[in-house]
Amino acid sequence: MLKHRIIPCVLLKDWQLVKSINFDSFRTIGHPTSTARIYNARNVDELIVLDIDASLNGEEINTEIITDIADECFMPLTIGGGINTIDDIYKVLNAGADKIAINSKALQDLDFIREASSIFGSQCIICSIDVKSIDSEYKVFTKSKGVLDIDPLELALKYQKSGAGEILLTSVDNEGSTNGYDIELIKKFKDKLEIPIILNGGMGKPEHALEAIKNGADAIAAAYIFHFSQYTPNDIKQILFDNSFNVRIL
Amino acid sequence: MGNLRSVQKAFEKVGCDAIISSDIDTIKSASKIVLPGVGSFADGMKHLKILGLIDVLNDEVIKNKKPFLGICLGMQLISKKSYENGETAGLGWIDAEVVKFDFTNLDKKLKVPHVGWNDIHFKNENVLFNNIKDEKDFYFVHSYYFKTKEDIVSSTTEYGLDFISSINKNNIYAFQFHPEKSQALGLKILENFVNLKSDN
Numbered sequence: 001m002l003k004h005r006i007i008p009c010v011l012l013k014d015w016q017l018v019k020s021i022n023f024d025s026f027r028t029i030g031h032p033t034s035t036a037r038i039y040n041a042r043n044v045d046e047l048i049v050l051d052i053d054a055s056l057n058g059e060e061i062n063t064e065i066i067t068d069i070a071d072e073c074f075m076p077l078t079i080g081g082g083i084n085t086i087d088d089i090y091k092v093l094n095a096g097a098d099k100i101a102i103n104s105k106a107l108q109d110l111d112f113i114r115e116a117s118s119i120f121g122s123q124c125i126i127c128s129i130d131v132k133s134i135d136s137e138y139k140v141f142t143k144s145k146g147v148l149d150i151d152p153l154e155l156a157l158k159y160q161k162s163g164a165g166e167i168l169l170t171s172v173d174n175e176g177s178t179n180g181y182d183i184e185l186i187k188k189f190k191d192k193l194e195i196p197i198i199l200n201g202g203m204g205k206p207e208h209a210l211e212a213i214k215n216g217a218d219a220i221a222a223a224y225i226f227h228f229s230q231y232t233p234n235d236i237k238q239i240l241f242d243n244s245f246n247v248r249i250l
Numbered sequence: 251m252g253n254l255r256s257v258q259k260a261f262e263k264v265g266c267d268a269i270i271s272s273d274i275d276t277i278k279s280a281s282k283i284v285l286p287g288v289g290s291f292a293d294g295m296k297h298l299k300i301l302g303l304i305d306v307l308n309d310e311v312i313k314n315k316k317p318f319l320g321i322c323l324g325m326q327l328i329s330k331k332s333y334e335n336g337e338t339a340g341l342g343w344i345d346a347e348v349v350k351f352d353f354t355n356l357d358k359k360l361k362v363p364h365v366g367w368n369d370i371h372f373k374n375e376n377v378l379f380n381n382i383k384d385e386k387d388f389y390f391v392h393s394y395y396f397k398t399k400e401d402i403v404s405s406t407t408e409y410g411l412d413f414i415s416s417i418n419k420n421n422i423y424a425f426q427f428h429p430e431k432s433q434a435l436g437l438k439i440l441e442n443f444v445n446l447k448s449d450n
Contacts, residue, residue: 002360002409003367003387043433045367071259076389076431096255098391098431118335121289121323123363123391165363165391196361218361248367248387 001246004213006233008039009048009168009200009221012081015065017049019223021176023130023143029227032065036072043250044233046076048168048198048221050101050128054082056143061088063095070096080128080168089116093124101168103128104142107155110162117163126198127159128168131185138185141172153188160195167193168221171201178204178224181212190216206231206239213245253430257286257321260430264441272301282443283307283316286430287323291332291348291394294323295340304341311422312343317446320424325417326396328424334394343422346398353410360410363393368407368415370427376404376418378442386435388415388427396426 010017010029017035018026029035032049039047049069053059061082070077079092080101089100100120106113106127117125131152132141140150156167169189171182181202189197199217203209203225212220225231237247254270261268261284268284271277285307287294298304311318320328329340332348340348351362367387372379395413407415407426416425423443429436 001368002364002390005366040433067255070255074260074263074431074433074437076391076428077256093253094255096253096259098253098256098428118290119293122393123365124289165393166365191359194359194361195363196365219366 003045003246003248004217004240005045005198005219006209006236006247007046007048007198007219007221008044008223008226008233009050010035010223012049012051012062012065013053015062018052019176019227023172023175027228029223033068033072036069040072040074042233044075045248046078046219047073048078048080048101051079051081055080055104058082061092063091066092066095066097078126080126086116086119089120089124093120099124099126099165101126101128103130104144106159106164107140107142107148107150110158113159113162113164117165122163122165122195125164126166126168127156127164128170129155129159130170130172131182132172133182133185138188152185153192156189156193156197160193164195166196166198168198168200170221174202175200176224177202178229180204180208181217181220183211183215186212186216203236204229206236209236210239210243210245213240214243253286253428256428257284257430260437260440261444264437264444266440266444272303274302274306277303277306277310280310281316282319282446283310284319284321285324285327286321287327289323291323291326291334291340292336292338294327295338298327298341307341315421317443318422318424319440319443320422321430322392322426322428325424325426326394328422329396329398332394344398344402344417344419345400346396348394348396350394351410351413356410363391364409365391368409368427370405370407370415371412372405373403374401374418376416376423377446378418378423378439379404380442382435382438388425388429388432388436390415390427392426396424
């Protein structure tokens with residue numbers, strides 16, 4: 001049986017890995033290579049690293065540091081941030097990434113997703129959607145443009161149709177809150193997509209993962225819990241396992 | 251084809267120098283050959299053709315019987331044909347076809363691609379599984395799977411149906427999952443491959 005994945009999702013900023021709260025106020029987690037090494041030693045299912053210097057400040061994608069991270073990862077590694085061209089994808093894959101997360105470029109240009117998935121395969125292309133709740137309606141959010149009048153589910157369906165292999169769905173409101181995932185959000189997405197959804201933002205304790213997966217998340221991503229709490233990825237898997245969900249337990 | 255570097259560093263981790271090359275002479279001089287791959291089937295075949303590698307692969311793997319390891323798309327490419335975006339002929343080393351997961355007739359629709367950790371069930375013996383227990387999880391990322399009637403299946407995996415997750419035929423070893431991304435157990439497979447005698 002396919003297992004539900006528990007995925008650390010961290011940000012790369014100024015050559016450090018950081019964790020944000022509501023997409024702001026960054027807190028340093030540690031050095032990229034040593035952090036990647038710890039994740040590998042802890043047998044995490046996968047790792048997502050989003051390069052926010054590249055995505056926000058338009059800096060060149062830091063392939064040097066991606067190579068350093070990838071060298072420590074004998075599990076799947078997804079890299080996102082600042083991916084704007086097919087050449088960017090080649091660069092990041094050559095640095096050792098397995099999958100690419102695309103956010104702003106996908107919003108601007110669906111054809112880019114079509115092209116990228118036809119070259120690299122759908123399994124390589126994750127479309128990332130950031131969501132904010134405005135007057136109890138979900139809207140797509142970008143750090144640079146703020147709230148957009150786009151329905152996240154409709155956008156996800158378009159991405160799927162264009163060849164995306166997975167959706168990384170992040171609740172900006174819940175992100176960094178430790179109050180749990182946005183369950184109403186995942187409920188809206190449940191059974192609507194044919195591609196896996198990685199729900200991100202808000203996990204503070206293992207029960208939150210259980211709630212997310214019960215309500216339709218295929219995988220969950222988190223950062224805070226792994227760095228600023230006593231819980232390990234295995235604690236989260238244990239509670240899922242105890243509730244009859246399939247997880248990889250070593 | 252994407253994940254070359256991941257495969258190379260996994261070999262480095264198990265103490266083997268792997269060279270990434272599309273040079274015919276380098277491939278001829280190698281003791282073993284690995285064909286990794288992320289990407290589409292047609293693209294993969296196109297690149298093998300453009301780079302002029304099809305003859306040298308046929309010579310080294312089929313004629314000279316060098317140990318060959320195919321990973322993911324690299325497994326699919328050794329089939330006769332794939333139905334990914336139309337029909338594309340493969341290397342044709344195995345009487346096999348590559349087809350897409352189709353769950354339209356299932357009650358519970360499963361997602362495609364099949365992404366993540368899934369367990370494998372041993373079938374015929376495969377020496378690359380030495381020191382690995384049955385029913386362990388490996389990392390998969392694929393939308394298409396390999397179908398063959400040849401008696402070469404060394405493991406299957408369940409995802410809506412039991413599909414072939416690895417094969418072994420003589421000097422040819424191929425895995426639908428990614429050993430290089432499957433942590434300790436995946437590295438064990440690569441180590442077993444490195445330790446194969448090259449003259450068998």
